[in-house]
Amino acid sequence: MSGKLKFTRAALVAVMVAVASAGAVGAAEARVTPGTNIVGGTTASTAQAPWAIALNNSRSPVPSGQYCGATLVKANKIVTAAHCVTQPISTYTAIQGRDRLSTTAGKTSKISKIWKDPQYGRVAGHDVAVLTLTTPFTGVATLPLETSRSADAVGAQSVVYGYGETEGTGPADTFQKVTVPVLGDSYCGQVYADEGYVANGEICAGYKAGGKDSCQGDSGGPLVLNGRLFGVVSWGIGCADAGNPGVYAEVATYASALTAQINN
Numbered sequence: 001m002s003g004k005l006k007f008t009r010a011a012l013v014a015v016m017v018a019v020a021s022a023g024a025v026g027a028a029e030a031r032v033t034p035g036t037n038i039v040g041g042t043t044a045s046t047a048q049a050p051w052a053i054a055l056n057n058s059r060s061p062v063p064s065g066q067y068c069g070a071t072l073v074k075a076n077k078i079v080t081a082a083h084c085v086t087q088p089i090s091t092y093t094a095i096q097g098r099d100r101l102s103t104t105a106g107k108t109s110k111i112s113k114i115w116k117d118p119q120y121g122r123v124a125g126h127d128v129a130v131l132t133l134t135t136p137f138t139g140v141a142t143l144p145l146e147t148s149r150s151a152d153a154v155g156a157q158s159v160v161y162g163y164g165e166t167e168g169t170g171p172a173d174t175f176q177k178v179t180v181p182v183l184g185d186s187y188c189g190q191v192y193a194d195e196g197y198v199a200n201g202e203i204c205a206g207y208k209a210g211g212k213d214s215c216q217g218d219s220g221g222p223l224v225l226n227g228r229l230f231g232v233v234s235w236g237i238g239c240a241d242a243g244n245p246g247v248y249a250e251v252a253t254y255a256s257a258l259t260a261q262i263n264n
């Protein structure tokens with residue numbers, strides 16, 4: 001099945017209803033069959049990426065609670081996707097420093113406040129949110145935001161991290177990473193014309209031939225370039241399919257709004 005995938009794992013059932021009533025952001029559909037974490041990636045280490053956060057949710061359909069990703073940008077602030085924050089605030093747990101979600105390694109925190117970009121769902125793009133941790137991850141390295149809107153040059157070798165679907169290319173619920181080159185706004189503008197790709201607010205990254213991509217459950221997680229938070233996993237049609245690359249919220253576009261929340 002195909003469709004604009006902007007849904008978290010827990011939204012799989014709600015999605016089938018949402019497809020019929022999808023609004024301003026575009027029609028959407030979720031993967032409803034098991035199969036395919038990061039697709040085509042390799043096992044990563046949170047020691048090397050301490051700012052990578054697993055955003056679990058008690059309503060997740062998967063036993064591990066895996067739901068979305070996020071990025072630590074201040075001791076008590078994480079950036080994630082707006083479409084990841086549709087559940088009650090008490091259902092979320094942020095986890096840092098846990099390579100396999102089947103273990104209890106690392107630090108955890110509940111969420112005390114959710115800021116979702118108020119334009120999300122009204123206009124295309126804006127798939128960003130800032131969450132406040134009840135228990136700050138003090139002493140953990142944070143990732144600075146990319147602020148240059150021209151950082152998304154074609155060919156830039158960005159890396160995406162997450163615990164999401166692997167389509168059988170890796171272990172489940174295990175921290176993975178994959179390098180995805182920037183494909184450019186004109187490419188996604190063509191292949192995702194119907195889905196409403198927004199050049200000013202989204203990044204197009206992956207491989208024209210497919211094979212390597214982020215996937216369901218990776219949403220909200222970090223796309224990293226030059227040691228900065230460059231993008232936030234947002235959507236794609238399927239995962240790692242030829243001609244359907246990953247789309248990421250462009251952090252530079254929203255950097256001032258995000259920074260205001262981070263400093264708040």
Ligand code: ARG
Nearest residue numbers: 007008216217218219236246
């Ligand atoms: N919307 C998905 C999520 O909620 C992320 C989809 C990313 N898809 C892709 N092909 N890169 O987890």
